[in-house]
Amino acid sequence: MTIFGANATESEEQSGATEPNGAAEPTGGNGPRGAAEPSGAGGATDASDLDAEDLVLGYPTAPEPVIDGESIAAEPGAVTALVGPNGSGKSTLLKGLADQIEPDDGSVLLDGRDVRSLDTKALAKQLGLLSQESTSPDSITVEDLVYHGRYPHRGFFERTTAEDARAVERAIDLAGCGHLRDREVGSLSGGQKQLAWIAMVLAQDTDVLLLDEPTTFLDLHHQMEVMEIIETLRDESDVTVVVVLHDIEQAARLADRVVALADGEIRASGPPEAVVTEELLSDVFRVDAEVVDTDRGPRVTPIRARHEE
Amino acid sequence: MSGERPATDGGSVTGDEGRRIGGGSAARRPAEGGRLGWLFEPRLLAVAAASLLLVVVAGLVQVSFGAYSMSAGQAWRAVLDPAVLLDPRWLLNFLLGEGLMRTVTGFQGELPELAHETLIVWNIRLPRVLVAVVVGMNLAVSGAIFQAVTRNELASPFILGVSSGAGLTILLTLVVFGGLSAFLPLIAALGGSVAFLIVYAIAWKNGTSPVRLVLAGVIVGTVFNSLQTGLFFFADDIGVVQSAIQWTTGSLTGTDWEQVRTALPWTLVAVVLSLAGSRQLNLLLLGEQTAKSLGMSIERVRFGLSGVAVLAAAASIAVAGIVSFVGLIVPHVVRNLVGSDYKRVIVGCLFVGPALMVGADVGARLGMSVLTGADAQIPVGIVTGLVGGPYFLYLMRRQQNMGDL
Numbered sequence: 234m235t236i237f238g239a240n241a242t243e244s245e246e247q248s249g250a251t252e253p254n255g256a257a258e259p260t261g262g263n264g265p266r267g268a269a270e271p272s273g274a275g276g277a278t279d280a281s282d283l284d285a286e287d288l289v290l291g292y293p294t295a296p297e298p299v300i301d302g303e304s305i306a307a308e309p310g311a312v313t314a315l316v317g318p319n320g321s322g323k324s325t326l327l328k329g330l331a332d333q334i335e336p337d338d339g340s341v342l343l344d345g346r347d348v349r350s351l352d353t354k355a356l357a358k359q360l361g362l363l364s365q366e367s368t369s370p371d372s373i374t375v376e377d378l379v380y381h382g383r384y385p386h387r388g389f390f391e392r393t394t395a396e397d398a399r400a401v402e403r404a405i406d407l408a409g410c411g412h413l414r415d416r417e418v419g420s421l422s423g424g425q426k427q428l429a430w431i432a433m434v435l436a437q438d439t440d441v442l443l444l445d446e447p448t449t450f451l452d453l454h455h456q457m458e459v460m461e462i463i464e465t466l467r468d469e470s471d472v473t474v475v476v477v478l479h480d481i482e483q484a485a486r487l488a489d490r491v492v493a494l495a496d497g498e499i500r501a502s503g504p505p506e507a508v509v510t511e512e513l514l515s516d517v518f519r520v521d522a523e524v525v526d527t528d529r530g531p532r533v534t535p536i537r538a539r540h541e542e
Numbered sequence: 543m544s545g546e547r548p549a550t551d552g553g554s555v556t557g558d559e560g561r562r563i564g565g566g567s568a569a570r571r572p573a574e575g576g577r578l579g580w581l582f583e584p585r586l587l588a589v590a591a592a593s594l595l596l597v598v599v600a601g602l603v604q605v606s607f608g609a610y611s612m613s614a615g616q617a618w619r620a621v622l623d624p625a626v627l628l629d630p631r632w633l634l635n636f637l638l639g640e641g642l643m644r645t646v647t648g649f650q651g652e653l654p655e656l657a658h659e660t661l662i663v664w665n666i667r668l669p670r671v672l673v674a675v676v677v678g679m680n681l682a683v684s685g686a687i688f689q690a691v692t693r694n695e696l697a698s699p700f701i702l703g704v705s706s707g708a709g710l711t712i713l714l715t716l717v718v719f720g721g722l723s724a725f726l727p728l729i730a731a732l733g734g735s736v737a738f739l740i741v742y743a744i745a746w747k748n749g750t751s752p753v754r755l756v757l758a759g760v761i762v763g764t765v766f767n768s769l770q771t772g773l774f775f776f777a778d779d780i781g782v783v784q785s786a787i788q789w790t791t792g793s794l795t796g797t798d799w800e801q802v803r804t805a806l807p808w809t810l811v812a813v814v815l816s817l818a819g820s821r822q823l824n825l826l827l828l829g830e831q832t833a834k835s836l837g838m839s840i841e842r843v844r845f846g847l848s849g850v851a852v853l854a855a856a857a858s859i860a861v862a863g864i865v866s867f868v869g870l871i872v873p874h875v876v877r878n879l880v881g882s883d884y885k886r887v888i889v890g891c892l893f894v895g896p897a898l899m900v901g902a903d904v905g906a907r908l909g910m911s912v913l914t915g916a917d918a919q920i921p922v923g924i925v926t927g928l929v930g931g932p933y934f935l936y937l938m939r940r941q942q943n944m945g946d947l
Contacts, residue, residue, distance in 0.1 A: 293748065333834060357837025364831045370882035373827075377883065384825060385837035390818065437836065 280310030280471035281359065281440035283330060287339035290322075290329040298337055299325045300497045307441070312467050312474040314488035316481050318518055322497040323477045324365060324445050330475065331362040331443050343441065357385035361439040365446050367430050371419025375429045378418055379404055382436030400438045408432035408462055424455025431462060442466070444476040448483060460487055481518070485509040486530040493517050505530055515539060586880045586890060593893035597675065600900040605667040607908055609917075612659055620663040625656055632656075636664065636799050637806075666798075673797040673861055674903045674922075675896040676805045678868060680858040682895025683816050685869030686876070686887050687851035690823040691844055692752040695877075699855040699869035702759040702848065706766035707737020708859045712789045713773040716782050727804060730789065730863070731856035737762055738852045742845065749841050751830070792865030792923030794903050801861040808857035815850045816888050822847060823884040865923045867930030868898055874937070902926045 284306045291298035299322045307313045307330075315323045328334045330341055332348040341348045348356055361382075369378060382404065383397040405411050410428040413421065418429060427447060434442065444463070448456040460483065466472045467489070478484040484491050485505035492502040495517040501508045509531045514522040523534045606617035626632045631653060634643040644650060656664070684699035692701065700706075711733025715722050722729065742750070745758035770790070777783045788795065816823075822843050825833045834840050858865065876890035899922070906922035 331835060333831070352837075353834070353839050354837035357835065362835040364835065367832055368829045370827050372881040373883070378828075381825060381828060381832075381836065384821075 279440070281344050281473050282309050282342070283307040283360070283441050283473055283475065284342045285326075285330055285339065286342065288326070288329055288336050288341065289338035290325050290334050290336055292325075292334075298497070300329065302339065303497070303499050304339075305330075305492060305499060305502070307473050307475045308490050309473050310467075310471045311489035312463060312476065312487060313490045313492060314484035315475065315477045315492050315494060316479075316484045317494035321494040321517075323494055325497075326494065327362070327443050327445050327475065327477050331360060332356060333362065354385045357437065357439075359439050360441040360443065361434040361437040362443045363430060363434045363445060363447060365449070369418050371417060373418050374414070375410060375416055375418060375421075375432070376401070376405070376414040378429055379414075379432045379436050382433040382438075385437065401436050404432045404435035404438075407435055407465060409458060424451045424458070427451055427455060428458060431459065435462075440471070441473045441475070444474070446477050446479055449479050456483070463487060481509060481514070482531070482533045485533070509533065580883075580885055581889065583880070583886065586886050589876065589879050589890050590893045593897035596897040597900050600897075600904050601668075601671040603904050604671050604900070604907065605663045608662075608667065610662055616659055617663060620657070620659040621668065623657065623660040623664075625654065626660060626664055629654065632664075636669075637803070639799070639803055669799045669802050670794055670797050670903070670907075671900055673794055673801045673805065674899040676802065676809050677794070677858040677862045677865060678872070678895035678897070678899030679892050680805070680809055680812060680854040680895075681865060681869035681899070682872035682876075682891035683813060683888060684851040684854035684858075686873035686884070686891050687816055687819075687823065687847050687854075688869070689873050690826050690884060691848055691851070692756055693827065693829070694752065694756065695874060696870070697756070698866075699851060699858075700763075700864065700866070702755060702852075703737035703741040703762040703766070704734035704852055704855050704859070705864045705866075706763040706770065707740075708734035708856075708864055709790045710737075710766045710770045710773075712863070713770045713786055716786050716789075717773050717777050726789070727801075727860035731860040734856050734859055735852055737766060738848070742848070750844065788921050789863040791921040792863040792926070793919075793921035794862055794906065795919050795921070797861060805857045805861045808853060812850055812854035812857065813888075813892065816847075816854070817885070819843075819847050819850065820884040820888050823888075827882065827884070863921075863923070865899070865926055867923075867926045868895060868902075871930050871933055872898055875933075898926070898929070902929060 284304075286304050287302045288300055288304065289298050289302050290300040303326070305326070315326060317323050325334065329336055332341065332351075335349075343351070343356070343359060348360070351359075379401050380393065380397070383393065383400060386397065386400075387393070405414060408428045408431045410425065410432050413425055413429060416425075418426060421429065431444075431447065434444075447459045447463075451459065463474055463476060464487065466474055476484075476488070478487070485508075488505060490503060491505050491508040493500045493508055493513055500517050501513055506526070509524060511522060511524050514520055514524070514533065514535075519539045521536045521539060523536060525532045525534070602614055602617055602621075605621060606612055606614050612620070626636075631643060631647055631649050634646055635653060638646065681699055685697070688697040688699055688701055689695055691697075708730040711729050712726065715726055715729050741755065741758045741762045744761060745751075745754040747754070774783065774786070777786065822838065825836065825838055826840075826843070826847075828836075830840060833843075855869070872891055872895045873887060876887050876894050880886045880890045902925040903922045905925040907919050909925070910916055910918045910920055
């Protein structure tokens with residue numbers, strides 16, 4: 234029996250895995266696993282691996298795959314940023330990692346197990362995804378929205394448990410939207426809405442978190458809020474984060490590893506200093522830019538768009 | 543476990559505002575005063591009480607007036623006649639039918655005599671009110687479910703082909719297979735369900751989507767409606783045509799305890815299942831992507847919930863034919879009154895649906911005689927349509943963006 238030991242995924246049935254705080258997993262259904270309690274109460278780290286191997290991803294309507302045989306590994310317990318120009322396949326890759334798109338070939342392994350072999354709820358307990366555009370009824374309150382994040386942890390007829398309430402509180406705290414909890418989502422600004430949605434996906438209490446452009450369209454203050462949430466996750470928990478970012482400077486500052494995509498291919502990956510370079514910007518983003526190292530990471534000053542040919 | 547925050551990274555000083563994982567502030571859930579706490583919400587209670595009042599008043603009008611008119615007081619006394627209410631044999635006789643009543647109670651003699659008014663009210667007028675209540679519940683719940691499944695406020699119980707399937711089989715039965723007309727309710731419900739399955743099959747292509755489902759519903763509806771209209775030409779008897787119109791516009795004329803007994807069990811099943819499914823409905827409102835990423839098996843849930851909605855719609859078709867607009871308006875009204883949480887929407891529908899239906903049936907049964915003096919009844923579906931159109935006009939004027947849920 235594995236209790237928040239290294240990788241708690243050896244067998245199909247790890248029944249008996251208990252929460253570090255003692256509360257038993259409420260679902261009687263499949264895949265009961267101690268959802269990794271962050272900030273290691275047990276001391277041992279159990280950050281999850283997320284590996285994609287030779288992934289081929291496409292859409293039924295398009296003849297050519299968007300991603301054609303790429304492999305990517307998210308560093309356990311760290312933040313990996315996906316960057317690239319519009320249409321480079323960042324979001325597609327992220328959806329593929331989250332098992333939202335069925336791969337034409339290749340596989341995604343979560344702690345060594347193919348995500349397709351996992352039951353949808355079991356997967357949602359381990360892997361959370363925040364999509365780019367989320368819609369909700371206007372009259373739902375923030376708190377009720379966050380409670381929806383507990384869906385995979387609840388059985389069909391189960392009411393919310395104390396464990397659910399704790400996870401929701403933690404998520405609301407972490408996302409810093411406690412002052413919004415009784416507000417209706419329809420009355421919030423774009424930035425506040427994003428915080429509420431982040432709280433929802435945090436309440437899911439997963440080991441792996443995939444965020445699709447969480448800062449796009451937000452004002453500076455809310456961009457920083459979102460960045461700080463991700464930093465807190467990195468510093469204080471073992472959550473493995475993969476985030477798609479539009480702003481390459483933001484990516485360099487936030488991420489432990491940056492993966493740059495262009496035309497569905499991974500062009501570079503590694504620590505920010507190694508990836509965010511003038512050559513890469515000209516090659517991948519097709520801009521002439523100046524990159525200066527500062528103590529807050531590289532500073533990117535775009536100068537002009539390149540019109541080669 | 544606060545205070546042990548690793549102070550490694552100097553760059554991010556964020557924990558100051560209490561942003562910290564595991565900060566276990568006391569659990570708080572305002573709306574959760576026990577399992578049924580959400581029920582006792584002022585707006586929902588007000589909606590339920592007002593609807594109940596409307597049902598009682600309209601029901602009282604229905605049992606008082608008619609060929610044998612009586613005062614409201616007489617009618618009220620007849621409804622509450624202890625000779626029926628306190629006699630389980632009479633009650634079971636109505637609810638289960640005479641045969642079942644005798645096997646359940648073992649009673650073989652003659653049932654005790656009832657007063658004249660009591661007989662009229664309990665035998666003829668009250669069952670019609672009860673059928674209206676049941677039909678209203680079914681249509682409202684069914685519409686509410688379909689609106690969540692298709693994520694469209696303009697969806698109705700009949701959006702996925704149910705009405706056209708039922709209509710076609712009704713016409714086929716009346717015009718072609720006249721010998722089967724005793725099974726008309728069953729056939730109509732079956733036709734609706736089959737059409738729904740056809741719609742689903744057409745919409746399926748590696749799964750479905752709300753838009754594909756609605757489009758498939760339009761396709762099947764168009765073809766079936768044409769066939770149905772075509773069949774009218776083969777009807778050689780005005781009586782058959784009138785009967786067909788009654789069925790395809792929805793009517794409660796001549797409904798009896800028999801209809802109550804037909805619809806009630808299915809209604810109970812559909813209501814329980816839809817209440818149980820309300821959390822899934824809420825999640826569907828967050829959109830397919832979110833629902834999927836939260837681990838919902840979206841196709842299974844969508845099909846199951848649609849099945850529940852079709853069951854409810856079929857139960858109402860079997861006893862009243864195709865009553866339009868109720869399933870479209872009621873969820874709308876309820877959502878405007880109690881908010882979008884589907885637990886409350888479903889419960890609200892259980893009250894508002896009957897209120898609209900019983901109210902509309904007053905107009906259908908007595909309206910003509912009040913307006914023209916003629917002793918004629920019109921199908922209740924005509925009244926619900928007359929009420930429904932203007933309500934949507936009002937909504938259209940008031941709301942900026944209708945459609946998306």
